[in-house]
Amino acid sequence: MTFRQGQKVEIYRRSDDESWEDYMEEFMGMHGIITDPDTSKNDPDALIEVSLDEKGTHRLPQDCLRVIGQ
Amino acid sequence: MSPHTCSVKSLHEELREKLNTGDPAHPWCRQKASEIFDLVHDVSQGQAGGDHLDSIIELAGHLTDQGPDAKCRELGQYVTGFVNRNHEEFLSHIHTHTCPTGHCPMLTPAPCQMACPAGIDVPSYVTLVGQGKYAEAISVIRRDNPFPWVCGLICTHPCEFMCVRGRMDSPIAIMDLKGFAAEKSMSARQYVNPEPLPDNGRKVCVVGAGPGGLTAAYYLALRGYRVTVIEALPVPGGMMMVGIPRYRLPREVIDREVSMIESLGVDLRLNTRFGTDATLDSLRSEGHEAFLLAIGAHGSYKLMIPGEEEFKGVLPAVPFLRRVSLGDHRMPGRRVAVVGGGNVAMDAARTSLRLGCEEVHILYRRSHDQMPAHHEEVVEAEEEGVQFSYLTIPKEIQGENGKVTGIVCVRAELSEPDESGRRRPVPVAGSEHVIPVDAVIPAIGQEVQSQGMEGFEQVDWTRRSTIRVNTVTMQTHQEGVFAVGDAVTGPATVVEAISGGKKAASAIHRYFEGIAQPTLPSVPVRRRRLAHFEAPAALKTDLQRPQMSLLGNERRRVTFQQVRLGLDDAQAHNESKRCLRCDICIRCGRCVEICRDKMGIDALCLGYLDFDNPGPTDLRITAERCIACGACATNCPTGAMQMTDQNGYRVLSLCGTVLNRLQLEYCEICGAVLGPARYHDYIMKRVRDISPEMSNRRVCLDCARSRSGGRHAEITPPRE
Amino acid sequence: MSQYFLFQDQKKCIGCMACVVACKSRQKLPRGPLPSLIVTVGPKWVGHLPRTAFTFMPCFHCENPWCVAACPTGAMFQRGEDGIVTVNPDLCVGCKTCISACPWGAPQWNPETGKAVKCDYCHDRVKTGLEPACVTVCPTRCLYFDTPDRIPEIRRERYARARAQDF
Ligand SMILES: Cc1cc2nc3c(=O)[nH]c(=O)nc-3n(C[C@H](O)[C@H](O)[C@H](O)COP(=O)(O)OP(=O)(O)OC[C@H]3O[C@@H](n4cnc5c(N)ncnc54)[C@H](O)[C@@H]3O)c2cc1C
Ligand code: SF4
Ligand code: SF4
Ligand code: SF4
Ligand code: SF4
Numbered sequence: 009m010t011f012r013q014g015q016k017v018e019i020y021r022r023s024d025d026e027s028w029e030d031y032m033e034e035f036m037g038m039h040g041i042i043t044d045p046d047t048s049k050n051d052p053d054a055l056i057e058v059s060l061d062e063k064g065t066h067r068l069p070q071d072c073l074r075v076i077g078q
Numbered sequence: 079m080s081p082h083t084c085s086v087k088s089l090h091e092e093l094r095e096k097l098n099t100g101d102p103a104h105p106w107c108r109q110k111a112s113e114i115f116d117l118v119h120d121v122s123q124g125q126a127g128g129d130h131l132d133s134i135i136e137l138a139g140h141l142t143d144q145g146p147d148a149k150c151r152e153l154g155q156y157v158t159g160f161v162n163r164n165h166e167e168f169l170s171h172i173h174t175h176t177c178p179t180g181h182c183p184m185l186t187p188a189p190c191q192m193a194c195p196a197g198i199d200v201p202s203y204v205t206l207v208g209q210g211k212y213a214e215a216i217s218v219i220r221r222d223n224p225f226p227w228v229c230g231l232i233c234t235h236p237c238e239f240m241c242v243r244g245r246m247d248s249p250i251a252i253m254d255l256k257g258f259a260a261e262k263s264m265s266a267r268q269y270v271n272p273e274p275l276p277d278n279g280r281k282v283c284v285v286g287a288g289p290g291g292l293t294a295a296y297y298l299a300l301r302g303y304r305v306t307v308i309e310a311l312p313v314p315g316g317m318m319m320v321g322i323p324r325y326r327l328p329r330e331v332i333d334r335e336v337s338m339i340e341s342l343g344v345d346l347r348l349n350t351r352f353g354t355d356a357t358l359d360s361l362r363s364e365g366h367e368a369f370l371l372a373i374g375a376h377g378s379y380k381l382m383i384p385g386e387e388e389f390k391g392v393l394p395a396v397p398f399l400r401r402v403s404l405g406d407h408r409m410p411g412r413r414v415a416v417v418g419g420g421n422v423a424m425d426a427a428r429t430s431l432r433l434g435c436e437e438v439h440i441l442y443r444r445s446h447d448q449m450p451a452h453h454e455e456v457v458e459a460e461e462e463g464v465q466f467s468y469l470t471i472p473k474e475i476q477g478e479n480g481k482v483t484g485i486v487c488v489r490a491e492l493s494e495p496d497e498s499g500r501r502r503p504v505p506v507a508g509s510e511h512v513i514p515v516d517a518v519i520p521a522i523g524q525e526v527q528s529q530g531m532e533g534f535e536q537v538d539w540t541r542r543s544t545i546r547v548n549t550v551t552m553q554t555h556q557e558g559v560f561a562v563g564d565a566v567t568g569p570a571t572v573v574e575a576i577s578g579g580k581k582a583a584s585a586i587h588r589y590f591e592g593i594a595q596p597t598l599p600s601v602p603v604r605r606r607r608l609a610h611f612e613a614p615a616a617l618k619t620d621l622q623r624p625q626m627s628l629l630g631n632e633r634r635r636v637t638f639q640q641v642r643l644g645l646d647d648a649q650a651h652n653e654s655k656r657c658l659r660c661d662i663c664i665r666c667g668r669c670v671e672i673c674r675d676k677m678g679i680d681a682l683c684l685g686y687l688d689f690d691n692p693g694p695t696d697l698r699i700t701a702e703r704c705i706a707c708g709a710c711a712t713n714c715p716t717g718a719m720q721m722t723d724q725n726g727y728r729v730l731s732l733c734g735t736v737l738n739r740l741q742l743e744y745c746e747i748c749g750a751v752l753g754p755a756r757y758h759d760y761i762m763k764r765v766r767d768i769s770p771e772m773s774n775r776r777v778c779l780d781c782a783r784s785r786s787g788g789r790h791a792e793i794t795p796p797r798e
Numbered sequence: 799m800s801q802y803f804l805f806q807d808q809k810k811c812i813g814c815m816a817c818v819v820a821c822k823s824r825q826k827l828p829r830g831p832l833p834s835l836i837v838t839v840g841p842k843w844v845g846h847l848p849r850t851a852f853t854f855m856p857c858f859h860c861e862n863p864w865c866v867a868a869c870p871t872g873a874m875f876q877r878g879e880d881g882i883v884t885v886n887p888d889l890c891v892g893c894k895t896c897i898s899a900c901p902w903g904a905p906q907w908n909p910e911t912g913k914a915v916k917c918d919y920c921h922d923r924v925k926t927g928l929e930p931a932c933v934t935v936c937p938t939r940c941l942y943f944d945t946p947d948r949i950p951e952i953r954r955e956r957y958a959r960a961r962a963q964d965f
């Protein structure tokens with residue numbers, strides 16, 4: 009899956025990545041919008057920027073995200 | 079929502095519950111308890127003054143010490159203990175009007191502010207722009223971001239993706255309004271620094287003068303620290319200066335904002351590379367006690383194809399753009415191939431065109447739809463004449479006499495989606511072809527250059543070769559050493575680097591003061607509570623996001639002049655009126671629910687309220703249906719929905735947008751205000767079965783009562 | 799008509815408003831709402847003497863209440879067991895329809911809660927064997943609360959006369 013700017017996503021699981029931090033547990037199940045995907049080469053391993061509804065904007069690993077809606 | 083509930087809110091609710099159920103019963107205690115309740119109420123509304131907390135504690139003390147019964151004394155002790163346990167949370171409500179849990183409706187920041195990595199109070203500055211108070215807007219922004227002008231031109235604006243107005247038509251031009259306000263106040267010489275705290279004598283060293291490092295320097299200098307910034311390059315600004323090209327971000331913009339930071343006494347040492355020109359020991363011996371690594375990601379990934387190292391004319395995008403920014407305006411070649419489909423590739427290609435290159439190709443392995451570059455960038459590159467070759471995979475760089483002559487590519491087809499849904503480019507057999515070029519610019523990603531950082535021995539690096547930090551505080555594994563920006567996230571954005579810089583500044587301050595570091599990301603702080611504009615629903619609906627004028631294409635191809643020409647005054651003012659003021663309305667949907675489900679009227683069509691399933695919005699329909707009963711306004715927890723009587727009309731407005739306006743009727747007897755006729759009709763329709771003849775009665779409550787009281791009066795002559 | 803009846807012997811009433819205050823304080827109401835009210839009529843010259851009448855105006859708990867018909871939320875309702883008309887604050891949204899619908903202005907507006915309040919014959923007190931708050935505090939004992947059949951004969955007559963003037 010490559011994510012694109014503006015896509016609506018859900019944090020549907022905990023990431024296995026080392027960059028997952030404790031406070032991110034709270035984000036589980038939340039919805040948001042991809043605001044800055046990897047803009048150089050769609051690297052599935054890059055951390056990408058997601059803006060969560062009511063919870064601010066964060067850089068997250070991609071394995072915890074899935075596209076929802078359209 | 080966070081599992082931790084707001085302590086202010088829970089005390090507020092507990093006291094309300096107690097008072098409502100008649101507890102405490104003793105009138106003296108009730109009086110004190112309701113005074114406490116009122117104070118807690120102010121705190122939860124963000125309307126508390128500096129002495130509110132002291133007063134609460136004092137009143138609770140009265141209850142404890144002078145309480146006439148045990149219940150009363152218990153309550154006093156309870157409140158005192160509660161407030162002491164949650165002291166910090168109360169203070170944050172009082173001093174910064176911030177509810178750290180986001181549970182107090184009146185203190186919830188708007189979605190745009192929540193989305194801004196730097197946490198800028200967007201609705202406040204947008205409103206100030208609409209009022210023509212540009213300098214004030216800039217000072218609001220600079221509470222959270224010292225680069226409003228830079229960000230007003232090149233920010234990736236996550237705020238606009240979350241903007242609630244975007245669910246109605248298109249988001250507010252949040253970024254453009256910022257650039258507009260910055261330019262206006264800078265040219266009026268009203269762009270000023272706040273007063274810094276007095277020098278506290280402590281020294282901090284920042285490595286790297288990009289947005290991350292300079293932001294930390296700014297907030298530390300304001301707190302009274304002596305900050306040294308060392309920068310390897312001869313110019314400050316980092317990638318803002320040597321990455322982002324001038325046609326998107328003029329140099330003067332960076333110069334002016336950096337000099338604002340320097341003028342706070344920040345010691346900016348250019349041409350000073352950590353690891354060679356300065357070392358940890360040399361800097362420590364100068365008295366620096368804390369360090370911030372903000373070195374960016376200036377290394378480039380290689381194409382890993384034959385010929386890449388061999389021929390002159392292969393230059394990755396980052397060093398190429400840096401060279402151009404530093405003043406070398408020789409073209410890389412007459413015909414250039416840029417490899418990659420990202421933003422940096424677009425910048426490299428468009429820069430090449432401006433240097434006079436005759437042909438500029440972008441070679442991208444996948445299809446147009448999959449290009450990671452932002453849509454706008456791609457369109458502008460296309461307009462300027464960049465040629466795109468999609469589904470094209472470079473195989474080899476060819477050359478003669480040590481110089482590049484061409485790039486061998488194969489065409490590709492997209493595979494069927496694999497398990498992860500990704501469609502891979504598969505080379506088509508026999509499709510090799512040569513694109514004749516004399517320069518190749520790989521633009522396939524950047525990495526952090528860790529060389530020179532060995533001095534920080536305990537700093538830990540991730541498998542992505544970025545510096546490992548706790549992202550709440552930006553602390554590395556080495557005590558007193560912090561890191562921010564691209565160096566920790568990998569290539570990211572200016573505003574994220576700024577956000578990191580601000581977080582690091584406060585963490586460094588806590589480090590010096592020995593205050594415990596936070597464990598949760600902070601909630602942005604609302605800087606103002608401004609009144610909204612009044613506007614009719616039709617205007618609010620009809621205003622459109624402004625189209626920014628662009629520099630003519632001929633000019634764009636040959637010069638580095640700014641492409642986006644900015645907004646004019648009228649555009650900016652109108653744009654600010656489009657804002658829905660989501661700092662006031664928290665989109666709880668109570669009003670809609672009540673009008674539709676309880677009143678059965680369904681006069682509010684506010685589909686934008688919902689993030690997950692936005693529906694249609696029609697602000698004008700309210701005027702057709704609403705009876706002006708006021709139930710929505712009565713139940714609105716924030717005062718966003720209001721019903722007022724103005725000059726003979728009952729007016730329903732949402733954050734200043736006038737949704738309905740009905741002429742009032744008056745009491746036949748005393749002239750007191752009654753509701754509008756439509757409200758009266760609604761009631762009469764409902765009670766028609768009981769008393770059809772009542773429908774013309776226009777009598778107020780008081781007159782109705784005293785009239786019937788009079789009918790019941792028994793005034794009889796005195797008995798004989 | 800509710801199964802209870804609150805009768806005021808106007809002859810005895812001195813207009814001290816104790817009932818009004820007791821009613822408010824039982825319902826813990828802020829400034830403004832007056833679920834029961836003493837309407838002062840007069841003074842009028844009766845013969846050669848000025849006379850004033852004090853009419854106690856709570857809610858009549860009508861058989862077929864306007865407010866209940868008007869209320870869109872079902873918050874205003876007539877209790878099945880005893881016919882008392884009262885508001886369920888959990889359902890009330892504060893549209894004030896009931897207030898405007900009542901010909902006698904009985905439902906009142908509580909600006910603090912944003913909901914309607916009214917005389918509910920203190921059914922919570924009555925249930926425990928007490929009298930309504932207004933009745934309890936009346937210093938002249940001019941308020942009587944009981945089932946209609948037990949209201950003394952002459953008072954019923956007087957009441958009937960009073961109601962007759964109304965229509
Ligand atoms: C071509 C391009 C276009 C971009 N466009 C945008 C855009 O439109 N919008 C956006 O938001 N972001 C954009 N970005 C990304 C953005 O520029 C970066 O994310 C941001 O500048 C990172 O800030 P930083 O402070 O972490 O690092 P940088 O800005 O990279 O600054 C790091 C600084 O540290 C210095 N340094 C490194 N090592 C040493 C050392 N050993 N000693 C001393 N100094 C050292 C470097 O010289 C540099 O000046 C773009 C990036 C590129 C490359
Ligand atoms: S409409 Fe205004 S307040 Fe609401 S999200 Fe957009 S900019 Fe922010
Ligand atoms: S005032 Fe109008 S919009 Fe609000 S609840 Fe009543 S009818 Fe609906
Ligand atoms: S206006 Fe409506 S959605 Fe907004 S805060 Fe008030 S009740 Fe909630
Ligand atoms: S104010 Fe309350 S009780 Fe009265 S009609 Fe409206 S919802 Fe019903």
